[in-house]
Amino acid sequence: xxxxxxxxxxxxxxxxxxxxxxxxxxxxxxxxxxxxxxxxxxxxxxxxxxxxxxxxxxxxxxxxxxxxxxxxxxxxxxxxxxxxxxxxxxxxxxxxxxxxxxxxxxxxxxxxxxxxxxxxxxxxxxxxxxxxxxxxxxxxxxxxxxxxxxxxxxxxxxxxxxxxxxxxxxxxxxxxxxxxxxxxxxxxxxxxxxxxxxxxxxxxxxxxxxxxxxxxxxxxxxxxxxxxxxxxxxxxxxxxxxxxxxxxxxxxxxxxxxxxxxxxxxxxxxxxxxxxxxxxxxxxxxxxxxxxxxxxxxxxxxxxxxxxxxxxxxxxxxxxxxxxxxxxxxxxxxxxxxxxxxxxxxxxxxx
Amino acid sequence: xxxxxxxxxxxxxxxxxxxxxxxxxxxxxxxxxxxxxxxxxxxxxxxxxxxxxxxxxxxxxxxxxxxxxxxxxxxxxxxxxxxxxxxxxxxxxxxxxxxxxxxxxxxxxxxxxxxxxxxxxxxxxxxxxxxxxxxxxxxxxxxxxxxxxxxxxxxxxxxxxxxxxxxxxxxxxxxxxxxxxxxxxxxxxxxxxxxxxxxxxxxxxxxxxxxxxxxxxxxxxxxxxxxxxxxxxxxxxxxxxxxxxxxxxxxxxxxxxxxxxxxxxxxxxxxxxxxxxxxxxxxxxxxxxxxxxxxxxxxxxxxxxxxxxxxxxxxxxxxxxxxxxxx
Numbered sequence: 274x275x276x277x278x279x280x281x282x283x284x285x286x287x288x289x290x291x292x293x294x295x296x297x298x299x300x301x302x303x304x305x306x307x308x309x310x311x312x313x314x315x316x317x318x319x320x321x322x323x324x325x326x327x328x329x330x331x332x333x334x335x336x337x338x339x340x341x342x343x344x345x346x347x348x349x350x351x352x353x354x355x356x357x358x359x360x361x362x363x364x365x366x367x368x369x370x371x372x373x374x375x376x377x378x379x380x381x382x383x384x385x386x387x388x389x390x391x392x393x394x395x396x397x398x399x400x401x402x403x404x405x406x407x408x409x410x411x412x413x414x415x416x417x418x419x420x421x422x423x424x425x426x427x428x429x430x431x432x433x434x435x436x437x438x439x440x441x442x443x444x445x446x447x448x449x450x451x452x453x454x455x456x457x458x459x460x461x462x463x464x465x466x467x468x469x470x471x472x473x474x475x476x477x478x479x480x481x482x483x484x485x486x487x488x489x490x491x492x493x494x495x496x497x498x499x500x501x502x503x504x505x506x507x508x509x510x511x512x513x514x515x516x517x518x519x520x521x522x523x524x525x526x527x528x529x530x531x532x533x534x535x536x537x538x539x540x541x542x543x544x545x546x547x548x549x550x551x552x553x554x555x556x557x558x559x560x561x562x563x564x565x566x567x568x569x570x571x572x573x574x575x576x577x578x579x580x581x582x583x584x585x586x587x588x589x590x591x592x593x594x595x596x597x598x599x600x601x602x603x604x605x606x607x608x609x610x611x612x613x614x615x616x617x618x619x620x621x622x623x624x
Numbered sequence: 625x626x627x628x629x630x631x632x633x634x635x636x637x638x639x640x641x642x643x644x645x646x647x648x649x650x651x652x653x654x655x656x657x658x659x660x661x662x663x664x665x666x667x668x669x670x671x672x673x674x675x676x677x678x679x680x681x682x683x684x685x686x687x688x689x690x691x692x693x694x695x696x697x698x699x700x701x702x703x704x705x706x707x708x709x710x711x712x713x714x715x716x717x718x719x720x721x722x723x724x725x726x727x728x729x730x731x732x733x734x735x736x737x738x739x740x741x742x743x744x745x746x747x748x749x750x751x752x753x754x755x756x757x758x759x760x761x762x763x764x765x766x767x768x769x770x771x772x773x774x775x776x777x778x779x780x781x782x783x784x785x786x787x788x789x790x791x792x793x794x795x796x797x798x799x800x801x802x803x804x805x806x807x808x809x810x811x812x813x814x815x816x817x818x819x820x821x822x823x824x825x826x827x828x829x830x831x832x833x834x835x836x837x838x839x840x841x842x843x844x845x846x847x848x849x850x851x852x853x854x855x856x857x858x859x860x861x862x863x864x865x866x867x868x869x870x871x872x873x874x875x876x877x878x879x880x881x882x883x884x885x886x887x888x889x890x891x892x893x894x895x896x897x898x899x900x901x902x903x904x905x906x907x908x909x910x911x912x913x914x915x916x917x918x919x920x921x922x923x924x925x926x927x928x929x930x931x932x933x934x935x936x937x938x939x940x941x942x943x944x945x946x947x948x949x950x951x
Contacts, residue, residue, distance in 0.1 A: 520745055
């Protein structure tokens with residue numbers, strides 16, 4: 274099979290996965306006892322009003338019919354209206370997504386940049402003290418629940434030591450209102466940098482330190498463990514023995530040669546971690562009161578928060594579905610990207 | 625042999641295993657002359673590959689060097705630091721391995737692997753290194769060197785990969801080439817080509833070869849001398865023809881009987897001969913001669929004390945049959 278055919282096949286597979294995800298989330302979300310008509314009725318709707326809205330919007334038609342309409346709309350890029358915000362779901366998500374992605378990307382990058390070298394060192398010293406120490410830390414990191422870690426970090430760094438902000442959405446926004454940034458990418462951090470607003474950049478970056486630590490420790494542990502395992506398998510290969518027999522320096526063998534062989538399995542996890550960290554961001558954005566990404570959409574959409582319209586207690590199904598679909602798209606795209614990088618590293622994958 | 629390039633003297637090596645200490649070499653001696661091909665023959669587990677890896681000092685972590693010397697061109701390799709040893713590897717001594725499909729790195733193009741080796745050992749990079757690599761690929765009779773350079777190993781046949789391996793081994797003009805079963809993983813026809821190629825290159829460049837093989841027939845074809853290994857001992861050593869055609873040690877005789885003879889069409893199929901018995905467990909080696917449990921001529925003394933290394937005809941053998949060199 275040639276590379277083109279392989280890429281097309283993977284891309285088609287991605288579409289199949291997405292349609293599957295939309296289907297499953299749609300039907301799952303309708304298992305939740307929630308009546309969207311209540312949302313439209315405004316404050317304290319009468320049963321007659323609810324009845325009328327149910328008729329008008331087709332909430333009483335069979336579910337497969339509603340699904341057909343929904344799928345048709347989604348495929349044309351229409352994710353519907355958010356019930357709680359009364360705004361198009363797509364616009365809400367697109368506004369929040371750049372900030373969420375920035376946080377996810379930084380956390381994943383840090384996990385990879387620190388985790389891979391540590392994993393290589395653990396493998397090189399397998400069974401020695403360095404390895405045991407790294408094992409304790411990496412397993413510990415994997416075991417730390419993020420909801421707990423976030424609060425503890427706030428307690429230690431913000432409340433006890435006072436060296437980092439506990440949550441600085443308000444403060445940052447005040448600063449930005451006096452020193453505005455141009456909207457270029459939609460990510461406040463990137464836009465502040467691109468606008469040359471260094472004060473704003475520093476304020477946003479500072480507010481992201483604890484969230485990034487909260488988000489990256491778990492993937493860091495995972496990456497260390499997987500890099501170690503993959504490196505250990507690689508270091509036992511004949512071609513590593515060949516490199517040694519040819520006097521290639523150990524450093525070059527580890528970081529220049531064997532690392533390339535060990536990388537593909539680690540990349541698979543990197544892709545999953547990046548996409549998976551979107552879920553973590555949803556929680557972290559709320560705990561740290563960050564510049565809103567898609568996290569606050571979920572918090573409000575599930576009825577756990579009070580929306581701008583002041584209505585709570587019911588599920589904003591279109592919004593939740595929209596976030597689920599976008600998350601699924603991010604998963605699919607990052608896996609697709611990993612596939613492409615893997616082909617670059619090892620062509621045998623397509624055979 | 626007048627002038628040894630490599631002299632292994634009184635090499636003692638053991639392994640720490642789960643079943644106890646395995647004393648493989650208990651004072652092994654071996655010489656490879658300048659420009660000579662020495663065939664080291666033995667069954668799996670006889671220690672022939674371990675011998676190669678002890679020469680270049682790439683032994684598993686559970687191996688323990690207990691004494692002796694490995695002198696290459698006047699330098700005792702056992703005394704070198706790891707850094708100095710790295711300079712010996714790939715420069716003075718290079719290696720060709722049994723299975724080129726696993727010995728070459730699958731995710732790097734031939735070019736990248738050769739250039740790394742050239743950079744590490746000759747200190748040349750860029751265009752100059754490319755010219756060297758291309759020249760060597762042509763010298764190992766690979767057509768279209770440029771295409772080979774850009775290929776990944778798995779895109780080449782086993783025979784071609786082994787030629788690439790040989791090219792890599794010879795770019796730095798080593799003094800000693802260790803060939804560890806270089807033809808065991810390729811087709812019979814390719815096997816002959818590879819052996820002929822190695823022989824031609826050796827004549828041209830004058831390096832010595834330590835050929836490790838389980839096939840005494842292959843060893844006879846290409847070696848000047850043969851050393852037969854059994855359970856960590858060299859049991860017989862001499863000129864290749866003599867060792868095969870008038871074997872002295874009972875183990876060598878057994879190995880020679882195992883060479884399948886060509887048969888005429890009308891002849892019925894004969895069972896392939898084997899040396900009865902198995903290689904002993906060396907964590908608990910038999911007392912006396914390590915071969916005595918399998919030896920058809922075993923005597924009482926063989927069970928008690930280890931034989932000496934006596935002259936036996938034109939060869940030397942580690943066997944009481946030749947005690948005092950009387951044979």
